[in-house]
Amino acid sequence: MLNSKAVLTSINDYYNELKSKMLTIKSHNRKILENIEGFIEIENEIGAKNFELAKLKYTGDTESAKKVQTEIDNLTLKLKDIIKSASLVKYNYECPICKDTGIVDGKRCKCYLKHISNYILKELGANRQQTCSFKSSKSCPSLKKHYEIAKSYAKTFPNTKVNNFVFMGNVGSGKTHLSKCILTELALKGFSTVFFSATELNNLFIKMHVGEADRVLSFEMLSECDLLVIDDLGTEPLYNNITVDYLLSVISTRIGLKKHFIITTNLTTDELYARYNERLLSRLSNKTETLFIPFNGEDLRRQ
Ligand SMILES: [Zn+2]
Numbered sequence: 001m002l003n004s005k006a007v008l009t010s011i012n013d014y015y016n017e018l019k020s021k022m023l024t025i026k027s028h029n030r031k032i033l034e035n036i037e038g039f040i041e042i043e044n045e046i047g048a049k050n051f052e053l054a055k056l057k058y059t060g061d062t063e064s065a066k067k068v069q070t071e072i073d074n075l076t077l078k079l080k081d082i083i084k085s086a087s088l089v090k091y092n093y094e095c096p097i098c099k100d101t102g103i104v105d106g107k108r109c110k111c112y113l114k115h116i117s118n119y120i121l122k123e124l125g126a127n128r129q130q131t132c133s134f135k136s137s138k139s140c141p142s143l144k145k146h147y148e149i150a151k152s153y154a155k156t157f158p159n160t161k162v163n164n165f166v167f168m169g170n171v172g173s174g175k176t177h178l179s180k181c182i183l184t185e186l187a188l189k190g191f192s193t194v195f196f197s198a199t200e201l202n203n204l205f206i207k208m209h210v211g212e213a214d215r216v217l218s219f220e221m222l223s224e225c226d227l228l229v230i231d232d233l234g235t236e237p238l239y240n241n242i243t244v245d246y247l248l249s250v251i252s253t254r255i256g257l258k259k260h261f262i263i264t265t266n267l268t269t270d271e272l273y274a275r276y277n278e279r280l281l282s283r284l285s286n287k288t289e290t291l292f293i294p295f296n297g298e299d300l301r302r303q
Contacts, residue, residue: 007217011102011115018100022091029088039082046075097190108220110192116221117194120204120213132180143174146293150178154185158226158260162291166284167264169295175264179229182262191226202236205246223253227260234267234275244276251283 033039049072056065093100098109134151153160167175183193196204204222207213222228228250236243254261263284265272269292273281284290 007116007119007214010119011112014115015100015102018094022100025089025091029086032086032088033083036082036086039079042075042079042082046072046079049075095190108224110190110226113221113225114192114194116217117192117225120218120221121196121200123213132177133184134181140174143178143295146174146178146295149293150182154182154189157186157189157191160260162287162289163258163260164255164284164290165262166290166292167262167295168268168292169266171266173295175295176231179231179262179264183227183229186227192224193227193229194221194225195229195231197231198233198236201230201247202239202243205242206239208246209242219250219253222250223257224259227262228254229262229264231264233263233265234271238275244280247276248280248283251280255283255286255289 049068053065053068053072056062056068095102095109095111098104098111102109102112102115134147134154153165165179167179169175180195183195187193204213204218208215208218230247238244251261253259267275269281284292
């Protein structure tokens with residue numbers, strides 16, 4: 001079950017494990033430094049000088065304080081040299097943004113949102129093994145322009161010309177592939193990206209609706225990840241008061257937050273209109289926010 005306690009426990013375990021790894025390396029490095037001749041002495045000397053400096057500042061002896069400050073600076077440089085030349089174990093953060101704490105400026109980091117989405121996708125049984133990249137893609141002449149648009153979108157992200165795309169076209173026209181290429185590229189750059197088929201998303205909506213999935217956490221992940229891809233919109237079953245309402249809520253929130261999304265669909269605008277009513281279409285109708293791109297090329301999968 002997708003309740004917040006299970007999700008948070010699993011994610012916190014992950015961060016705690018990273019933290020303990022980091023602490024082990026820190027204490028290992030500390031031992032190396034302590035064994036270097038002069039290191040502890042210099043460190044102690046800096047401590048004593050700082051105490052002396054505080055006293056001098058208190059008594060207003062600025063001349064002597066200046067002298068002591070220079071001594072402290074020189075000792076600090078010596079210490080830095082020792083640290084530089086020591087063979088310490090380097091710790092590479094999994095996420096340099098939050099330094100593996102999962103929190104930045106009191107908010108959940110992108111990596112945290114990514115963990116939430118991974119957890120939810122795993123619980124939904126979604127298969128996420130296939131990745132696509134611009135480099136390994138076969139170039140199809142009829143989609144040359146599409147690839148150019150997609151590459152420039154990924155390159156300039158998040159300062160893209162338009163924030164959102166609706167890729168429209170028949171099955172096998174390359175919409176899903178192209179959206180996955182963008183997603184892979186952005187994920188490599190460290191953005192939090194979430195890919196849902198419309199059916200998976202609909203299943204999550206139902207779980208959120210009946211309280212089987214944590215609403216707040218799921219909604220946070222769906223609204224705040226850097227890029228959300230909803231694949232094959234129109235193939236999912238429609239549930240009254242759920243499918244359209246939740247979808248509209250996610251889309252509206254993302255547009256409000258200026259967060260990017262890509263929707264792929266086999267439906268035409270008329271069919272989308274008929275299926276989801278004008279509320280969704282009107283949210284997507286602002287051309288400065290959302291670009292509808294037709295895929296009328298030949299079937300890429302037959303080549
Ligand atoms: Zn992070």
